[in-house]
Amino acid sequence: MAGEWSDPRSFDEESLNDFDLWTTRAALESLVDEALGDALIRRGLRREDLSPEDAREALQANESLLAKLRMLQDQVAAEGSAAFRPRTRPANLGEVGWLILPVLFAVGYLTMLVLAWQAMPLFLKIFTTLALPGGVAAVFARVSRRVSALSARFTTGTVEFGEEQLGLGHRREFALQEIVLPEIRNYVVAHRRLHYGTKLVFGEQRDLYEEESDRIVPTPAAKRLRRILDRAGSGAVALGGQRGSGKTTAIHSLRRGLIHGTENPAPLVVVASAPANYDARDFVLHLHGLLCRTVLDRLREDLPFIADWRTWLRRGVRRLAGLIASAAAAWGLGGWLWDGPFLHFPAELWHLLRQVHFPDLIDPLWTVQPTGNRIALVVLALLTLYQTGRLLALPIDALTAAVRRKRNAGLHELHADAHRQLDRIRYLQTHTSGWSGKLLFPAGADFGRTRSTQRAEQQLTHPEVVAEFRAFAEQAAEQLREGGITERVVVAIDELDKIGEQDKAQQLINDIKGIFGVPGCLYLVAVSDDAVLSLEQRGLAVRDALDSAFSELVRLEPFTLDESRLWITQRLPGVPEQFCHLGHCLSGGLPRDLRRTTIDMVDVTAERYQPSLSAVTALLIREELKAKANAFIGQARVLKQTTELAELWTNLLRIPETHESVELAALAAELHEGATNDIGDPVNLLRHHSSAFVFFCATVLELFTDALTEDRLTPSLHQLAIARRHLALDPHLAWSTLTDFRKAHDVGLPGES
Template identity: 80%
Template sequence: MLWDHPPVAGKWSDPRAFDEEALDDFDLWTTRAALESLVDEALGETSIRHTLRREDLAGSDAREALLENETLLAKLRMLQDQVAAEGDAGFRPRTRPIRIGGLGWLAVPALFAVGYLTLLVAAWDAMPVFLRIFTVLALPCGLAAVTARVLRQVATLRAQFTPGPAEFGEEQLGLGHRREFALREIVLPEIRDYLVAHRRLYYGTKLVFEKQRDLYEENSDRIVPTPAAKRLRRILDRAGSGAVALGGQRGSGKSTAILSLQRGLIHGTENPAPLVVLAAAPADYDARDFVLHLHSLLCQTVLERLRADLPPIEDWRTWLRRGARRLAGLTGSAAVAWLLGGWLWDGPFLHFPAELWQLLAQVRFPDLIGPLWTDQPAGNRIAVLVLALLALVEAVQLLSLPVAVLVAAVRHRHNAELHALRADAHQQLDRIRYLLTHTSGWSGKLLLPAGADLGRTRSTQRARQQLTHPEVVTEFRTFAEQTAARLRDGGITERLVVAIDELDKIGEPDKAQQLVNDIKGIFGVPGCLYLVSVSDDALLSLEQRGLAVRDAMDSAFSELVRLEPFTLDESRLWITERLPRVPEQFCHLGHCLSGGLPRDLRRTTIDMVDVTAELYEPSLSAVTAILVRAELTAKATTFTGQARTLEQTGELTELWTKLLRIPETHESVELAALAAGLHEGATNDIGDPVNLLRHHSSAFVLFCATVLELFTDALTEDRLTPALHQLAVARRYLALDPHLAWATLTDFRKAHDLELPE
């Protein structure tokens, strides 16, 4: 059970529980009634029940917490106001409807049982032995099926006739057609947040976990509900057109968000998943060619979607083949009917068709039972019954063919716009791929006297000229607008999304801005939303709105969504979704080593799991030492490689000697001392490459020393505080500002009573 006591109609959900206080605030009463109804339905879902049972949580506690959630109550109140403004009916109490149509289904099993037993008794003497055995064995099976059908129907009727509290329909809860939206978008997220906040935590310094799930899948369905993902959902629900910039640090999950959108994992429940066209921004581009590439991808995506959602067009050859198969089936059924009927018929086998025809010719409506059943021996009755069943089946099969033709014609007419869109997409794709060439001409010859002749030929060749960039943009906008409108009218999807990924990977910010400036003419198509991943430099220009300078980025995008690195709780949720029952110490370790960046968090978690392939239940100290040693080795190679490219000086030679000691140093105290040595002599002159290398290397070594000192087998539950998130912040600063990373690390070590580097 979900709760300790069964959910019954409470003081808010039972219309008979009206009191003076409820009448004084009727709106609040209806909101609480809607909330209780939705919470009970949500807690009854299989996934929620399974999670409650797995986390050993009481459903009654979750129900009570949700019903007391004032924020949840306010969201439902606002939704009810929106529905009322749209003209939906308000609260109308009604009693439970009584449906008596189910009573007729009780007679069908009873008639079947009586008819079967009557036929069995009447034909028993005429049946061969094997048929008697078959009918006897089939009797208990038939009785069991009939009994099960009767019991199910009786239970349904009992529930209908049992008096109880009034049911609440959509009009009674004040949610109208948006009740499903309230359940999926308001109540269920709150329940999941409650489950996350109250989930069972595991502590320990041994790396143990249940079977891993989707750890090696980059496109997993287990999405962490970050604020950026929620905002993207809101944008999809409200935005009819426009361009949205999707920014964030490298590895923050921009590509994952776009792929999740393409797979239909990020969208509201009221609308179907959008049709997403995904394109990668080219490093070396031509604006005209890139727009043509987008046009081609749009055509291909539309054709793939219509191929999945529209039935194929069947020509007259297909229907002819179906008709031939039906006739072949009819011939085979006639042969089977002759064999079975002749074998069961009370008379010579070869005389069966003629005798059956004579019998049917003597039958006069409405007296059918007597000549065909009562006056016939048992064998003839069974033969007539078998033939009647075969005739019924064949009649249905033959009638299904013209019905299918009619249904296909109606469906084709209903989907005429979508079929036109498919044809248009094929035509557009051909125009993009090929240069159309057409040749026409005429020639003639006129014979003159004395053997002379006169002739003339003329030939013209027409080749379609390449479209200019404005013409390409116009063609794309026209087709995209028509596509969005036809898909919406055809019930396929409400939104067309064109996602341009990897724009932030263009090395030069000016080049990326120039690309956006060249293609922004395709933005603003009605029903088409553009989503473009941009770099942090581009985000800076967007965040400086209000200043006198406006660049291509600012003028192109109407909205900005920034993907921030994971918080500590989000990283813990990501890891525990893939490694159930993993101790919290290892979740904190993965967050700190990755800096909260989703891409690095996945790599770090995989590295932790790989340690278990070599060591049985490795300790926290062992896992930390292995991961940090791998980091030190990789970074030391990078630092020495950078040093080789610099001009050789005495200062660089001294620094190089210390850099070579990095992969050989494993103890935290020695690493801290090495970090102090690397940082010795550092200045604020970031223009000096040797000084910049000194800052980068010293900050990274100090970070590794801090991780080694902190994540040991002595790290107990009480020491796992939110302050550990500062280590992840310092990890992110290493790639952005080594000065700030060094300062953050020294502050962290001072707060945790760790020895400061001198």
């Protein structure tokens, strides 16, 4: 039945039997056609060698996409949009009236102009004549628009189905940007052209070294954060995840307007880094100052400039000078072209204009005039039109500015208040004023008096600082929303997870949580894994400062295998899939480590031409072994020297010198030999960490060789990335994961013959 709806712009009476479903399909087809016409989408389809027709067919057959549009249509209908049922009918009286009204206005204007022409002074004749072409053009434009809109009302049989009748109303752009375009991008990603090979080749590098890139991987956490921004009016949200999972990237992407809905403007984002050694009062003052500066920057961009009286005076003087200059130019050029004495040009021109009678304008001003007079009249008319427009624009601009100032009075008040608040935060204000006088009397007597006052603003206490911040934040959120600049103010506190002691981090949140809960302000706080664990224990008999401060938790997980592949291919187009899998496994899917690993792979190509997978893996593993061996040896130096540590020390020194996978596996077995479950013993813990890491490197070396073909690139390789994450958290679990992985892939275990 879909073939019967191939043209979303027309239908017949049979389509009315299932009109709701037809409307949804018609809306989907219209939106898909518009989305496929986007230049970026077309470029992406060409880059991946995908057919627009195949994409259109796949999207129109997407039942999930159809259901989303149907729900959106129901929302629009519930908001009060009148349902549309197409039918052939004549135009109603109101529509015809809107067509006749401009015509009646034009006829009335011309009639009044003819009747009042003789009684009008010269300047009014000139003004009405100059305004005539503009009025005629406006009437013509109005009539043409109404005629095109009414033409469908008089058709019979098939009726044109306009975009306004697709049931989306004012949410059509939302449907395009938030529903259809993401599905097309997902289609391009899912059907992108994959490259396989064991030679490291790629196209032009894109944003590889840029921390703040526009190429964002749409992870579930990013989508959830976007939903929170759309629905949350206030509150505090904890942004969790281990180090390197992208919390800072998410905050800065939010600040740059990359994570928000298309129906609302980008939020006003204030980003502050949590101090390691803090004072709660000073930190709130720091937030207050950042908020003031951010508000001022946003108003500088979006608030229209309002000129003061000095600007208007200078503008009026310039317009007057221009008028005098134009009059002089018109006299000089017109007098030179005029058929008569130069000095008599103004008088003769005045005499000619007084003889002109409307509507007979062509004969006295053009037909009977010599060529020089015609040119002079044309020049004079052009200069008159130009200067009339400039002079009329001045009062219009002044009126517009007055209306704009009144409409944006709240924003201007906010601008001034932000300056005052910022000055108050920065400086200790001191104001001194006084007067003195002296009165002389005869015989040398005198009388004098001096008076002075000094005012020094006292330091605010912490509760007062919090109250001041809340008041200004609420005012900023309200005024920015009413002014149409943004719907929400977001205060993001980053790097709280870098505070070493969990008690200090909780104390900081406990001290500043008084600023939370401001209407129109949303707070995002990057917290540590311990804080995430605390928040996930809600409902148990455990409650701390974090539990009482945050209303929601968004956890940023490491990339999945597909997300890592997408991240790498966005920056290294054409890179073989084998190297994408290698980057994911070595980084564990952590975005920060994935960037570093990808950069290291690119650096290999600076020394070797199209290096092989085995060579790249060997070089990366060698650097990893050197770095971690130094770390292990550094840890061993601070431990108490024992016989067990001496034996372990010998094996640790062998790590950077061992390069083959078999030798590394044997070394891992030696490091792990004698390990116990006593994690309280630092030597035993060091044995577990070093052995698990060497075991991981041996497994990667043995797997990522030039023999790694396309059929061996399975999702099970993700277990290596999981083992990589476990190395920093639980080396016992990492060893167990690696053992299971090697068994599943028929890779021999250390010590097996």
